[in-house]
Amino acid sequence: MQDAAIRLRARGLKFQSIGPIDLEVAAGRCLAVSGPSGAGKSLTLKMLADLVPHEGDCFVDGVAAGSMSGPGWRRLVRYVSSEPGWWAASVAQHFADANGQAENMRRLSLDASLLEAAPERLSTGERQRMAFLRAIEDRPKVLLLDEPTSALDPVSVHALEEIVREMMQAGCAVVLTSHDPEQVERLAHTVMQLESRR
Numbered sequence: 173m174q175d176a177a178i179r180l181r182a183r184g185l186k187f188q189s190i191g192p193i194d195l196e197v198a199a200g201r202c203l204a205v206s207g208p209s210g211a212g213k214s215l216t217l218k219m220l221a222d223l224v225p226h227e228g229d230c231f232v233d234g235v236a237a238g239s240m241s242g243p244g245w246r247r248l249v250r251y252v253s254s255e256p257g258w259w260a261a262s263v264a265q266h267f268a269d270a271n272g273q274a275e276n277m278r279r280l281s282l283d284a285s286l287l288e289a290a291p292e293r294l295s296t297g298e299r300q301r302m303a304f305l306r307a308i309e310d311r312p313k314v315l316l317l318d319e320p321t322s323a324l325d326p327v328s329v330h331a332l333e334e335i336v337r338e339m340m341q342a343g344c345a346v347v348l349t350s351h352d353p354e355q356v357e358r359l360a361h362t363v364m365q366l367e368s369r370r
């Protein structure tokens with residue numbers, strides 16, 4: 173692999189007893205982080221997004237996380253939690269362009285009326301899909317997907333995976349955690365195995 177194709181690079185990531193972790197993900201590729209419950213999969217993604225204090229360095233297209241603000245980094249490297257947080261009164265207020273979500277909402281079987289609803293009124297699966305759309309709205313260079321379909325039915329799982337594939341075709345690098353080995357098989361080009369910490 174040519175160095176130039178590497179979109180995300182991490183060196184020596186370490187949080188308490190997790191790590192050190194080195195990884196590289198090329199543009200358009202997906203790395204799955206696998207391992208038993210508690211092995212540190214979510215924490216690995218949170219280190220990459222600079223959401224927890226950690227040792228080590230991360231780079232996007234060769235530019236270090238340390239050279240920009242945390243929010244600036246997270247605009248490029250977007251963490252999508254399986255339990256997303258919401259802060260505004262309506263779902264629509266979490267988007268820069270709520271009307272622009274119509275097509276993807278249709279693809280994910282989401283009724284347009286959900287935009288005007290309060291986030292807490294949505295089902296768990298509706299919130300998960302809306303949080304995914306929120307994360308991809310401004311086209312991050314790296315998507316960190318933490319159990320992205322844990323609350324979804326098979327039709328929505330496949331629709332969301334299709335959008336992830338399109339993001340990759342457009343050059344996005346993806347890091348995925350999933351307890352579904354078939355999803356890892358479908359989406360990931362490489363797998364990094366974390367060992368049990370017990």
Ligand SMILES: Nc1ncnc2c1ncn2[C@@H]1O[C@H](COP(=O)(O)OP(=O)(O)OP(=O)(O)O)[C@@H](O)[C@H]1O
Pocket residue numbers: 207208209210211212213214215216224
């Ligand atoms: N902010 C934190 N500070 C200290 N320890 C933490 C923190 N977040 C998680 N942990 C601990 O680190 C370990 C790994 O947590 P993590 O959420 O990364 O696991 P995981 O591999 O994603 O597990 P699961 O598959 O159950 O989601 C767990 O033992 C957890 O309790």
